[in-house]
Amino acid sequence: MSNVLLRAQDVHKTYLLGKVPLRVLRGVNVDVRAGELLAVTGASGCGKSTLLHILGALDLPDKGSVRYDGQDVFRMSAARRDGVRNREVGFVFQFYHLLPELNVLENVLMPQMVGMGVFAWSGRRRDARARAEDILTRVGLSERIFHRPNELSGGERQRVAIARAMMNEPRFLLADEPTGNLDAKMGQGILECLRSLNENGQTIVLVTHDPNIAAAADRRIQLVDGRIEA
Amino acid sequence: MYKLFLTLRYLRRKWIAVFAMLSVWLCVAMVLIVFSVMDGFLENIKQHSRGLLSDIIVDVGTLQGFPYYDDFTKYMHEQLPDVVESVSPVIYNYAILRVKTGRAENITKPVRVVGIDLAGYASVNTFHDSLYYDKYYPGTTTFAPAPMPIAGLKLPPGTPEMPATTNAFADSAEYALPDPYPQAFARFKADHPDDPIVKNPKRPSVHSPDGVGYFENNFGQPGYEGKPLPGLIVGMDVIYSRKEDGEYERAMVRGEEIVLTMLPMTRKGTLAEDPVPLAMRLADESRTRVYQIDEICVYADFKLIQHMLSMDALQRVDGTMTKPRATQLLVRIRDGLDARVAKARIEKLWEEFCMGVFYDIPPQKYRALTDAERAQLRRGAREGWLTTVDPEDAILMSAVGVETWEDRQRGFIDAVEKEKVLVTILFLIISVVAVVLIGVIFHMIVMQKTRDIGIIKSLGATRWGVASIFLSYGAAVGIVGGILGVVCGSIFVYYINDIQDLLAHLNPNLRVWSPEVYTFDRIPNEVKPMAALVVFVAAVGTSMLGAAWPAIKAARVWPVQALRYE
Ligand SMILES: Nc1ncnc2c1ncn2[C@@H]1O[C@H](COP(=O)(O)OP(=O)(O)OP(=O)(O)O)[C@@H](O)[C@H]1O
Numbered sequence: 001m002s003n004v005l006l007r008a009q010d011v012h013k014t015y016l017l018g019k020v021p022l023r024v025l026r027g028v029n030v031d032v033r034a035g036e037l038l039a040v041t042g043a044s045g046c047g048k049s050t051l052l053h054i055l056g057a058l059d060l061p062d063k064g065s066v067r068y069d070g071q072d073v074f075r076m077s078a079a080r081r082d083g084v085r086n087r088e089v090g091f092v093f094q095f096y097h098l099l100p101e102l103n104v105l106e107n108v109l110m111p112q113m114v115g116m117g118v119f120a121w122s123g124r125r126r127d128a129r130a131r132a133e134d135i136l137t138r139v140g141l142s143e144r145i146f147h148r149p150n151e152l153s154g155g156e157r158q159r160v161a162i163a164r165a166m167m168n169e170p171r172f173l174l175a176d177e178p179t180g181n182l183d184a185k186m187g188q189g190i191l192e193c194l195r196s197l198n199e200n201g202q203t204i205v206l207v208t209h210d211p212n213i214a215a216a217a218d219r220r221i222q223l224v225d226g227r228i229e230a
Numbered sequence: 231m232y233k234l235f236l237t238l239r240y241l242r243r244k245w246i247a248v249f250a251m252l253s254v255w256l257c258v259a260m261v262l263i264v265f266s267v268m269d270g271f272l273e274n275i276k277q278h279s280r281g282l283l284s285d286i287i288v289d290v291g292t293l294q295g296f297p298y299y300d301d302f303t304k305y306m307h308e309q310l311p312d313v314v315e316s317v318s319p320v321i322y323n324y325a326i327l328r329v330k331t332g333r334a335e336n337i338t339k340p341v342r343v344v345g346i347d348l349a350g351y352a353s354v355n356t357f358h359d360s361l362y363y364d365k366y367y368p369g370t371t372t373f374a375p376a377p378m379p380i381a382g383l384k385l386p387p388g389t390p391e392m393p394a395t396t397n398a399f400a401d402s403a404e405y406a407l408p409d410p411y412p413q414a415f416a417r418f419k420a421d422h423p424d425d426p427i428v429k430n431p432k433r434p435s436v437h438s439p440d441g442v443g444y445f446e447n448n449f450g451q452p453g454y455e456g457k458p459l460p461g462l463i464v465g466m467d468v469i470y471s472r473k474e475d476g477e478y479e480r481a482m483v484r485g486e487e488i489v490l491t492m493l494p495m496t497r498k499g500t501l502a503e504d505p506v507p508l509a510m511r512l513a514d515e516s517r518t519r520v521y522q523i524d525e526i527c528v529y530a531d532f533k534l535i536q537h538m539l540s541m542d543a544l545q546r547v548d549g550t551m552t553k554p555r556a557t558q559l560l561v562r563i564r565d566g567l568d569a570r571v572a573k574a575r576i577e578k579l580w581e582e583f584c585m586g587v588f589y590d591i592p593p594q595k596y597r598a599l600t601d602a603e604r605a606q607l608r609r610g611a612r613e614g615w616l617t618t619v620d621p622e623d624a625i626l627m628s629a630v631g632v633e634t635w636e637d638r639q640r641g642f643i644d645a646v647e648k649e650k651v652l653v654t655i656l657f658l659i660i661s662v663v664a665v666v667l668i669g670v671i672f673h674m675i676v677m678q679k680t681r682d683i684g685i686i687k688s689l690g691a692t693r694w695g696v697a698s699i700f701l702s703y704g705a706a707v708g709i710v711g712g713i714l715g716v717v718c719g720s721i722f723v724y725y726i727n728d729i730q731d732l733l734a735h736l737n738p739n740l741r742v743w744s745p746e747v748y749t750f751d752r753i754p755n756e757v758k759p760m761a762a763l764v765v766f767v768a769a770v771g772t773s774m775l776g777a778a779w780p781a782i783k784a785a786r787v788w789p790v791q792a793l794r795y796e
């Protein structure tokens with residue numbers, strides 16, 4: 001039990017569509033253990049993304065708790081939660097969400113910049129840049145670091161997003177259908193990329209509806225009717 | 231760190247930033263221009279009203295004037311040394327002015343004659359600064375009778391031979407200034423390179439209709455011709471017309487003859503004798519820059535005017551003398567004194583003075599009387615049943631009032647104050663429009679960036695951090711736009727008259743500032759540093775506020791909500 005990094009308990013989330021409540025999550029319980037690659041599957045629209053956002057402290061559940069090492073992220077101060085998002089969570093969005101004005105390198109450096117003041121940054125710049133280039137090389141984008149996101153293919157953007165998520169050495173990486181928009185070959189590449197990260201000890205929670213990818217995970221959970229079906 | 235980085239990046243990549251800057255720039259320039267011109271206008275009015283009158287005016291309000299003005303002047307100096315700095319008497323009347331020389335063709339027009347003691351008048355107001363020649367030839371403007379100056383054929387002994395090239399002038403009676411002022415003339419030339427006197431140092435004369443006139447005396451001492459004539463200072467717009475560029479078509483020169491026909495008046499206000507024509511000499515020109523004054527006023531020596539109007543001491547049939555009269559006493563009060571306080575004290579002093587004159591009552595005794603008794607005495611004076619003094623005098627003296635320059639200009643100043651309120655309201659509306667415009671632009675910018683805000687927040691940026699990106703964005707836009715606006719607005723205001731002249735040159739209908747309407751012949755063209763600073767700070771503040779409000783709003787939501795924004 002001691003190696004549970006993240007524990008979500010009885011998470012509820014309801015969206016209001018006009019007057020009609022859409023109960024997407026109805027008491028989800030998830031444990032994420034250190035070093036595992038956990039796959040969350042489920043039908044389209046069943047609430048996988050919603051769950052992952054809540055796990056990453058990017059959205060507020062109606063009920064329930066999400067604990068990082070026993071600390072409830074929704075009970076802490078906003079400033080501390082911001083710090084947690086910056087240092088402990090690496091989030092890969094379903095639709096990449098890169099900053100269009102910045103080039104690949106700058107996008108990847110952004111988590112470091114967010115975490116530092118001007119002076120700290122000027123001291124750490126060189127190291128940070130070396131690290132960013134290293135990560136980009138690992139995801140196979142060393143040739144592309146000065147391109148802007150709109151000059152990249154979907155798979156490349158996804159890899160930039162992964163690199164960015166890895167930048168601050170997060171305790172866990174949350175990836176929302178990282179292969180969903182890609183063809184099989186690209187998807188395979190991304191999967192391999194995640195696998196190799198995982199092999200190096202990175203904890204990963206992966207949302208997918210692709211059975212092949214789910215099969216590659218250490219553990220699978222399925223979201224059905226707003227609950228986890230083991 | 232990311233704040234600065236993103237701010238710079240957004241500024242560089244977004245055209246909309248340029249747009250926002252442009253609108254700040256225009257708003258700042260516009261507000262500064264409107265404010266400067268209005269403020270300058272008000273300042274001008276106040277300054278001129280005071281400068282051309284005096285702090286306090288003791289005025290009878292009728293053309294006959296009032297007697298005992300000189301005794302009262304003395305009495306004021308004695309009794310209120312802590313209030314009164316200097317006093318100068320003035321006579322106002324009307325006359326027909328007639329000029330018949332050279333290019334100033336046949337001018338015959340009604341003018342307002344102001345009889346002043348030149349030195350005394352200069353000590354109570356700023357009239358002296360308005361003189362044209364005196365500025366260049368200081369001390370030469372005088373009302374004293376003088377012949378017309380000429381630099382003539384008769385050269386004083388010992389004058390060096392004239393250079394051959396200038397001999398042409400010697401043939402035709404040249405005019406020159408009464409004294410040699412080569413430096414002054416050099417200065418004049420430098421300041422007025424286009425003045426007809428400089429371009430063509432000749433004046434029209436009977437001898438050669440095209441004109442000879444010579445202002446710099448090359449030949450040693452000048453000569454004079456004709457009978458000595460008393461000096462007259464003429465308002466610039468009386469004899470000259472303004473050209474499109476705001477300067478005057480100056481057609482006369484100093485020393486030329488002007489005839490003034492006046493109407494002498496008895497103390498009752500009836501015509502005392504036939505109108506008296508008086509030949510005078512153009513001593514100087516006055517440009518107060520208040521059109522309503524410059525268009526009608528001419529100034530001559532107080533004593534002379536007093537005499538011409540039969541307002542000096544005259545012998546009665548019984549051999550006694552009447553008291554000389556003046557229309558106004560202009561009083562300059564001591565610096566730092568409140569004009570209202572001074573007015574009240576002078577008013578009281580005048581009443582006591584009158585009672586002393588009328589009834590021989592000493593001030594202490596008068597002060598001891600009851601209100602009813604005083605009212606009785608005053609009525610007696612107004613209705614002229616008095617023993618110790620000429621009843622006519624008593625009636626005139628009872629009509630005298632004491633005013634501050636502000637009371638005097640009350641109607642005008644009130645009108646301008648109203649205008650100021652109106653303009654302030656307009657100004658506020660303009661500001662509101664500017665603020666809304668800037669707010670809308672920033673709202674657009676922030677909305678465009680909502681997704682980015684979501685991303686940055688998901689990476690752990692704080693609410694304040696996100697807001698500060700847009701705050702610095704707003705500040706940068708405000709500072710750049712503000713500086714451009716202040717600079718452009720100031721330049722525009724500085725050259726506003728030239729701009730108007732240029733427009734008027736293209737199409738006369740574009741002349742928006744007319745001296746008849748706005749009193750002053752030039753548009754005020756000064757920008758106060760304080761005003762510029764206030765407008766600038768307001769612009770920066772508004773831009774920051776306009777940016778901060780939508781940014782804070784956007785930064786407050788959960789990252790996912792911002793990300794989902796389309
Ligand atoms: N902000 C919102 N307001 C209303 N309904 C929402 C909102 N966000 C999500 N939903 C709804 O909640 C349900 C779950 O959405 P979610 O994005 O979590 O599904 P998903 O499992 O990730 O689907 P997909 O596999 O297609 O990505 C969907 O029906 C969606 O329409």
Ligand SMILES: [Mg+2]
Pocket residue numbers: 048049050094176177
């Ligand atoms: Mg999804």
